[in-house]
Amino acid sequence: MFTRSSRHYRGITTSFYSICIVLGTVCVNPLSAVPEFNISGHVGSTAVLPCELENEDTGTPFIKWQIRSEIVFERHGEETYQGERYKGRVDVPVEELRKGNCSLVLRNLTRADAAVYRSYLIVRRTKRSVTRKTVALSRVYLSVDGK
Numbered sequence: 001m002f003t004r005s006s007r008h009y010r011g012i013t014t015s016f017y018s019i020c021i022v023l024g025t026v027c028v029n030p031l032s033a034v035p036e037f038n039i040s041g042h043v044g045s046t047a048v049l050p051c052e053l054e055n056e057d058t059g060t061p062f063i064k065w066q067i068r069s070e071i072v073f074e075r076h077g078e079e080t081y082q083g084e085r086y087k088g089r090v091d092v093p094v095e096e097l098r099k100g101n102c103s104l105v106l107r108n109l110t111r112a113d114a115a116v117y118r119s120y121l122i123v124r125r126t127k128r129s130v131t132r133k134t135v136a137l138s139r140v141y142l143s144v145d146g147k
Contacts, residue, residue: 036139041109043146051092051102051119051138062122063092063102064134067115073104076122085112102137114144 041047053061062076073090074081075097082090089107096103102119119137 034136034139036141038141038143040143040145043109043111043144045109046105046107047109047113047142047144049104049106049117049119049138049140049142051104051140053100053102053121053137055100060094060097061102063097063137064120064122065090065092065104066118066120072117104140106142109144111144111146114142116141 035050035052037050039047039049049065051063051065060075060077062074064074065072070083071081072083072086073092075092075094078094080091082088086106091105092102093105102121104117104119106113117140119140121135121137123133123135
């Protein structure tokens with residue numbers, strides 16, 4: 001059973017997301033603190049899905065972009081992995097990544113590319129550890145218009 005305050009909170013949250021969608025600006029979910037973006041593009045065009053690292057490092061971080069459990073793109077140093085549907089169409093340029101820009105460049109958009117993309121930073125817990133920690137960086141809602 002919902003109390004008056006929980007209905008009120010849901011209403012505020014719904015209004016917050018509505019404002020984010022209408023304005024198409026950067027939004028931060030107050031519960032997760034992960035930046036959310038609404039991006040739209042046209043079939044055949046290029047979309048840049050925003051992502052930024054807070055702490056720049058002289059090395060190249062391990063970045064992963066995915067849709068649900070499907071890996072879209074990974075970069076660890078010079079090594080990359082592109083998901084099957086994205087081969088030859090996605091990249092996080094290494095020179096940009098070294099500057100803290102982990103934005104995904106997605107070329108030749110198709111209608112099937114419309115989805116919620118999530119970016120992650122993969123870090124080792126210690127230098128000698130094989131255990132990794134996954135840190136959510138951004139959530140991007142991509143819509144694709146056209147035929």
